[in-house]
Amino acid sequence: MSLEKQKPGPAAHRLAVRGDLLDFVAAPAWGATDTPAVRFDRDHWLLIEHGHIVGRQASEPDASWAREDHAGRLILPGFIDTHVHCPQIEVLGSYGTELLDWLERYTFPAERAFADPARSRAGAELFLDALLAHGTTSAVVFPTVHKVSAEALLEGAQARGMRLITGKVLMDRHAPDGLRDDVVQAELDCRDLIARFHGQDRLAYAVTVRFAPTSTPEQLAMAGRLCREDASLYMQTHVAENRAEVEWVRQLFPEARSYLDVYERAGLLHERAVLAHGIWLDEADKRLLQDRSAQIAHSPSSNLFLGSGLFDWRGAPFNVSLASDVGGGTSLNLLRNAQDAYKIQALRGVRLTAWVALHASTRGAAEALRLGDEIGGLSAGQTADVCVWDWAVGDVAQARDAVARELHERVFAWMTLADERNLRAVYVAGRRVLHA
Known part of the structure; x- marks a missing residue:
């Protein structure tokens, strides 16, 4: 894994990043594992132009877009x-x-x-x-x-x-x-x-x-x-x-x-x-x-x-x-903190969903900071602060991922078992600043 030192400023090209796109369109209710607050587009392209997200689509973009293919990986807001x-x-x-x-x-x-x-x-x-x-x-x-x-x-x-x-x-x-x-x-x-x-x-x-x-x-x-x-x-x-x-x-x-x-x-x-x-x-x-x-x-x-x-x-x-x-x-790593947040709530007799924890690390935090139009999501108009994660690293995590039956189960297992070793790429305002 390495960090790429780059000067600030908007990206000079149109960039399309492929993967499983996950973000939130609203605040998830406590305890709800099946919720319309979650937006998940499997195997989609995230389109980034001049450092901002301009769209997302299932079809492959045309040749005017530089492409970075992370098919089979999870893409989240930073x-x-x-x-x-x-x-x-x-x-x-x-x-x-x-x-x-x-x-x-x-x-x-x-x-x-x-x-x-x-x-x-x-x-x-x-x-x-x-x-x-x-x-x-x-x-x-x-x-x-x-x-x-x-x-x-x-x-x-x-x-x-x-x-x-x-x-x-x-x-x-x-x-x-x-x-x-x-x-x-x-x-x-x-x-x-x-x-x-x-x-x-x-x-x-x-x-x-x-x-x-x-x-x-x-x-x-x-x-x-x-x-x-x-x-x-x-x-x-x-x-x-x-x-x-x-x-x-x-x-x-x-x-x-x-x-x-x-x-x-x-x-x-x-x-x-x-x-x-x-x-x-x-x-x-x-x-x-x-x-x-x-x-x-x-x-x-x-x-x-x-x-x-x-x-x-x-x-x-x-x-x-x-x-x-x-x-x-x-x-x-906020994933490790999300894992501990789950344990704290379990000791209090309640269960923290992956959705509530991840929302509090992305869209929820952005909105609380009055920055929801800029960061915290993968919507058109937002700044392209984006992270790409492996769903599973190592035999044990891969075995767990393979038997996940529905989306929350898979994301919760990822949140619980993953750490910075799962991180494959980081984009800040559309520029890749880390790759593994």
Whole structure:
């Protein structure tokens, strides 16, 4: 498998890609394995022109189209990871801690190194290439508190033509030396990054509050002011991941009704707000998220690995998307996170279909980000962010695939057994950036 370094810009030719096309035309109902929300066209050609999808057809296209034949393989929209930390790749698989200890022992030391511009650039390059190599073509990303770490991510994504949402982390207390900012300089940095990158090519800026304990009320107020001034900005943070964290927030913000209410009071909850985890929310919190049209980025592998808790997906009235977190999680591959999401719901006594999990990784995530016209599907007019997967790799998976009786059974087995070894090609805006 290799990544092809290419300059950004629209594809210079008309491209037709053949395979089994799978995407969604609506949100699938919970528990439904046979649903009109799924669109599946076996052995079809996906037509791409100037980086955008222009159609799909069963018949072979004429000679004016360059053709790439992946017959017998599964073609999906590129995955959208709605919560992932760039600098945490180096702390994947760290032993023996829950959230707050894990931050102190592993994460903060790794993030401190990103003050070095060369380290930030190298880290961003590694991270962005790793996303693509795991089938993720769009992401909502945490860099570090250092302005240069956000610049490196934005510049790297721009060079690859990727859809990326990120912003300098805000963190002015309860963090070690080298990882704290201050309100005045942080605001200046945010405004500069917004002016230079927000809305440029496929980039967007997120006002990025690490989590409530590491921002003073003054910094939270500043973040809320940025959001109110420009409704096109995103906001990303963490909420109610761990019970000890929830209790810490209660002590730090005694005036707030709940952890989520801290963000509400600061003006940070809106339709472009992405909040990671959300395990320990009460019913009033859930209604508030629904009322604000915000989303929870569910990070199942991380929740299991750190022992944070079991997210109540079926009981969520708000938007839920799927995320890898990393390195609280164990893989950038959203298929592995979908596998863990199924296990979490099974422990809660319900069953997660492949359709709900994959929708939350594609169309559902795109719509929650207000980007449904651009990404998350294989419809005419959408940007051609496309991934090609082998249905089965290895004797065991091939034997399982051979006896699948209907579509959901086959896709669920693929989702459960597949990983990045199944990934055969990745296209970003119609350009092939990875092939195996």
